[in-house]
Amino acid sequence: MPVSDLVLVVMGLLTVAMLAASLCRNLPIPYTVFLVLIGMLLSMLTRDIPALSALHEFRLTPDLVFFIFLPALIFESALNLDARQLLKDIAPIFALAAPALLISTVIIGVGVWLYTDLDLILALVFGALIAATDPVAVVALFKELGAPARLTTLVEGESLFNDATAIVTFKVLLGIALAGSFTSGDVGRGIVEFFQVFFGGVIVGTIIGFGIAELMRRIRGSEIAILVMSLVMAYASFVIAEHLLHVSGVMAAVSAAVAMGIYAVTRIPQGALRSIRETWEVIALVCNSL
Incomplete structure (x- = not known):
């Protein structure tokens, strides 16, 4: 993945995470659990939405x-x-x-x-x-x-x-x-x-x-x-x-x-x-x- 795409993906994920943190205040779900659910949703969306294809290439190595x-x-x-x-x-x-x-x-x-x-x-x-x-x-x-x-x-x-x-x-x-x-x-x-x-x-x-x-x-x-x-x-x-x-x-x-x-x-x-x-x-x- 090009560095420019990597930066955009990370910034996008952090934006989603901060919005999730804000929503979590009104939900009876721990922040980390809510993030896992959002991650699963994003994973499914990347298969159907071409604009999110860069997310599919994003990998966190061990x-x-x-x-x-x-x-x-x-x-x-x-x-x-x-x-x-x-x-x-x-x-x-x-x-x-x-x-x-x-x-x-x-x-x-x-x-x-x-x-x-x-x-x-x-x-x-x-x-x-x-x-x-x-x-x-x-x-x-x-x-x-x-x-x-x-x-x-x-x-x-x-x-x-x-x-x-x-x-x-x-x-x-x-x-x-x-x-x-x-x-x-x-x-x-x-x-x-x-x-x-x-x-x-x-x-x-x-x-x-x-x-x-x-x-x-x-x-x-x-x-x-x-x-x-x-x-x-x-x-x-x-x-x-x-x-x-x-x-x-x-x-x-x-x-x-x-x-x-x-x-x-x-x-x-x-x-x-x-x-x-x-x-x-x-x-x-x-x-x-x-």
């Missing part, structure tokens, strides 16, 4: 989603959490995000294995694929009902960490499945690899988060420079962890955002922090919409 959209969405979600409250509740959040998700993966996988012709390892891969939860609708309901802030932090924190758990679990199980064999030794190796990838991401993200937050403190006179460094933090933590060190990029992005949230409270001007949050809200909206 690398684009994984290395551009995912870091932005993860970082923005973690950035809006109360970092100190998150650390206070880290034990129940981890209990929900890791052991509970692994149990869900096993239950789903064994159920699929018992009632289909899939091998056990492939059934477990499927279980890992669908075990993660999306709290968008629940959190929106919490805000409407005035639920306690701690409950919101628990749900959002669990969602962030279980995304990472699900991705790591999926990759480990997929690697075993592609190897073509599944033995008891694979279980032990899978558990070790899981902890290495998961906590490796935490360590990498924390180091990058505190390091770049210190740079932000030193350039505190320029809000634009601080904002740009937040972009560097989000993408550098994810790509360095995922692509170079082969640990969890999701956990790295989450940890970097939490580290910045802890460090920045008293060291970075509040105006700059407000600009960072507002800018990332726009970035996340664009990524979610596309």
Whole structure:
């Protein structure tokens, strides 16, 4: 697709998404669900309306989603959490995000294995694929009902960490499945690899988060420079962890955002922090919409 057509398609899709966001305020449907329905409608219309043929050529590649959209969405979600409250509740959040998700993966996988012709390892891969939860609708309901802030932090924190758990679990199980064999030794190796990838991401993200937050403190006179460094933090933590060190990029992005949230409270001007949050809200909206 020519670049000019690509720009027009993206601008058109964003316009449709913003109109959908406006309509959603008067409908009992979450924004993301409404967008899926609109996407399905547009997909059907492209077959019958020649003017919309460019939409049929528009593709989001796996690398684009994984290395551009995912870091932005993860970082923005973690950035809006109360970092100190998150650390206070880290034990129940981890209990929900890791052991509970692994149990869900096993239950789903064994159920699929018992009632289909899939091998056990492939059934477990499927279980890992669908075990993660999306709290968008629940959190929106919490805000409407005035639920306690701690409950919101628990749900959002669990969602962030279980995304990472699900991705790591999926990759480990997929690697075993592609190897073509599944033995008891694979279980032990899978558990070790899981902890290495998961906590490796935490360590990498924390180091990058505190390091770049210190740079932000030193350039505190320029809000634009601080904002740009937040972009560097989000993408550098994810790509360095995922692509170079082969640990969890999701956990790295989450940890970097939490580290910045802890460090920045008293060291970075509040105006700059407000600009960072507002800018990332726009970035996340664009990524979610596309």
